[in-house]
Amino acid sequence: MLPGLNGFEVLRRYRARGGTAAVLILSARDQEVDKVQGFRIGADDYVVKPVGVLEFLARVEAIIRRLAPAGRGSGTAGDGARLSQQRFSDVVVDLRTRTVQRAGKPVELSPMEFDFLAFLIESGGDIVSRDTLMQQVWRYSLGVTSRTVDQHVARLRNKLEPDPSQPRHLITVRKAGYRFQR
Numbered sequence: 001m002l003p004g005l006n007g008f009e010v011l012r013r014y015r016a017r018g019g020t021a022a023v024l025i026l027s028a029r030d031q032e033v034d035k036v037q038g039f040r041i042g043a044d045d046y047v048v049k050p051v052g053v054l055e056f057l058a059r060v061e062a063i064i065r066r067l068a069p070a071g072r073g074s075g076t077a078g079d080g081a082r083l084s085q086q087r088f089s090d091v092v093v094d095l096r097t098r099t100v101q102r103a104g105k106p107v108e109l110s111p112m113e114f115d116f117l118a119f120l121i122e123s124g125g126d127i128v129s130r131d132t133l134m135q136q137v138w139r140y141s142l143g144v145t146s147r148t149v150d151q152h153v154a155r156l157r158n159k160l161e162p163d164p165s166q167p168r169h170l171i172t173v174r175k176a177g178y179r180f181q182r
Helices: 007-016 032-040 053-067 111-122 130-136 148-160
Strands: 024-027 045-048 085-088 091-094 099-102 170-173 177-180
Touching: 007 024, 007 032, 024 032, 024 053, 032 045, 045 053, 091 111, 099 148, 111 130, 111 148, 111 177, 130 148, 130 177, 148 170
Parallel strands: 024 045
Antiparallel strands: 085 091, 091 099, 170 177
């Protein structure tokens, strides 16, 4: 317990001021409503006490991997370099709240679709190979082949591109992979 102010309010104020560092809530409050509130105000993870040291460390490592895997081009969690909102065409992607809007209307993305889109955006226009995407976004071992990447690109194009048959933002680079273009 914090004196005079609870952790939820601290996080709410921090996010309202534009804070983007990763936040893991460690709490004795174990009700589902508490966990949901924590995520809705911007927590990256919520852990209920008591928790084993190994599980806690694994959760911290997972947040670090998710926010700053090798190869991302625009900074790491908490360094201030990563902007929360990314805009292209009539689309706004908020990396902190994991929300997407197109023409002012919410776009429903699965968690994996969002992770994939965020990874491409944060790659800063660099070409990202299918192997890299499979390793960094899906956590598959090197050499695993799948149409997963192509299927996600097609779904994202249908949801975000003005003309999915002539993509302007989610670009295929023949025999190399994909890149994001503003």
